[in-house]
Amino acid sequence: MSLALTDLCRYPIVQAPMAGGASRPELAAAVADAGGLGFLAAGYRTAEGMYEETEQLRRMTRGPFGVNLFMPQPLLADTGAVEVYRHQLAGEAAWYETPLGEPDTAGDDGYEAKVAILLENPVPVVSFTFGCPTRETLDAFAAAGTLTLVTVTSAQEARDAERAGAGAVCVQGTEAGGHQSTHRDDPEGGLTGTGLLALLAEVREAVRLPVVAAGGLMRGSQITAVLAAGADAAQLGTAFLPCPESGAHPLHKQALTDPLFTTTALTRAFSGRPARGLVNRFVREHGAYAPAAYPQVHQVTSGLRRAAARTGDAQGMALWAGQGHRMARELPAGELVALLAAEMDAARAAMSVRSDR
Incomplete structure (x- = not known):
C-alpha cells in the first residue's frame, strides 16, 4: 500500500470492520499484534461507545488499527x-x-460527532462505508496523520474518492459478506454487483490510489492472487468471524460451515x-x-x-457471510494471520517454480 500503511503492517492483511459486534477490540488487537491491520466498526455505535472502544484498543495493543465510519444516508425511503x-x-x-x-x-449514525472525536484523538487509519466524505474532512484527517480509506464498488466511485482526496480505496467485490458499500443504493439497480477480480482491474485503470481488495477472500493463496492482480493489500471479514476474539454470535459462527446453509x-x-x-x-x-x-x-x-x-x-x-464462508477456520486471530502469511509464502513459491519451468 502507501508508504504509511506499509510501515504500519508486517503483512498486507486487513481485518474487515464488521458492524454489529463482531469487530471487538479483542479481535482488532489480536490481528494488529500478529502483523495485520485490525479494525473497529463504529457503525451502529454511539460516538461515546466508539470512543470507549478505541481507547480500550489503544490499551490492548501498540499495533496498527483503524476505525470504520458509516456515511450519512439520504432519506429517500x-x-x-x-x-x-x-x-x-x-x-x-x-x-x-x-x-x-x-x-x-x-x-447519519452520529457521523459528525464520530469524525470530531477521531480528529481530536487520531488513529492510524479511518475507513468509510456507504459513501465518500468531503475533501474538507479527508484533508483534516490527512493533517492529523490519519490514512483515509474509502470503500468503493465501482470505478466511478473510486474516481470520486480520488478527486475528494482519499488516501486509498477498498475495492469491494460482490462476493463480500455483509453490506455492499455502494455510494448510492439504487432501488432499480437490482441485487447484483461486479466480481472482485474484474472490479479490481477496472479500478486499477481508473485511479492511481493504493488499493485494498475485499470480497470472498479466505486463504493466503487468494491474497497472493489479488496482490498479483494489482491490489496492495487484502481485506478479510468472514475469515475472522469464527475466531474466539470475534464478537459474532455463536450461532453465526457455527452457521458458516453448517451443512444446512x-x-x-x-x-x-x-x-x-x-x-x-x-x-x-x-x-x-x-x-x-x-x-x-x-x-x-x-x-x-x-x-x-x-x-x-x-x-x-x-x-x-x-447471518452475514461472504461467498467463501465454507472455508472458514476456527482459529485464534493471531494464528489465522500467521497461517494466511504462510499460505501466501507457499503460493508465491509455487508461482516462482511454475515461472521457472
Whole structure:
C-alpha cells in the first residue's frame, strides 16, 4: 500500500470492520499484534461507545488499527413501502413475541460527532462505508496523520474518492459478506454487483490510489492472487468471524460451515440495503418483498433479529457471510494471520517454480 500503511503492517492483511459486534477490540488487537491491520466498526455505535472502544484498543495493543465510519444516508425511503413491509413482518413479531421496531428519520449514525472525536484523538487509519466524505474532512484527517480509506464498488466511485482526496480505496467485490458499500443504493439497480477480480482491474485503470481488495477472500493463496492482480493489500471479514476474539454470535459462527446453509445471497430483508448473507428462512420468505429503505428496515427488524438470537433460532438471524464462508477456520486471530502469511509464502513459491519451468 502507501508508504504509511506499509510501515504500519508486517503483512498486507486487513481485518474487515464488521458492524454489529463482531469487530471487538479483542479481535482488532489480536490481528494488529500478529502483523495485520485490525479494525473497529463504529457503525451502529454511539460516538461515546466508539470512543470507549478505541481507547480500550489503544490499551490492548501498540499495533496498527483503524476505525470504520458509516456515511450519512439520504432519506429517500418510501414510507408507504416500509409500512407494507412492517405489515408483512407481523407474523414474525408474533412468532418471536417481540414488537417491530419503529423507523425514524435519523440516517447519519452520529457521523459528525464520530469524525470530531477521531480528529481530536487520531488513529492510524479511518475507513468509510456507504459513501465518500468531503475533501474538507479527508484533508483534516490527512493533517492529523490519519490514512483515509474509502470503500468503493465501482470505478466511478473510486474516481470520486480520488478527486475528494482519499488516501486509498477498498475495492469491494460482490462476493463480500455483509453490506455492499455502494455510494448510492439504487432501488432499480437490482441485487447484483461486479466480481472482485474484474472490479479490481477496472479500478486499477481508473485511479492511481493504493488499493485494498475485499470480497470472498479466505486463504493466503487468494491474497497472493489479488496482490498479483494489482491490489496492495487484502481485506478479510468472514475469515475472522469464527475466531474466539470475534464478537459474532455463536450461532453465526457455527452457521458458516453448517451443512444446512449451503449458499449466500444479496438481500434487503434485514436492513433495506443489499447485503450478502447465508440464505435462511427469513431471507427466503421476505427477501423478495423488502423495500430499498435503509436504515428504516434495519430499525424495523432489529428486535426480531435480537429475539431470534436470544431463542437460538439461526433461521431468523442476519447471518452475514461472504461467498467463501465454507472455508472458514476456527482459529485464534493471531494464528489465522500467521497461517494466511504462510499460505501466501507457499503460493508465491509455487508461482516462482511454475515461472521457472
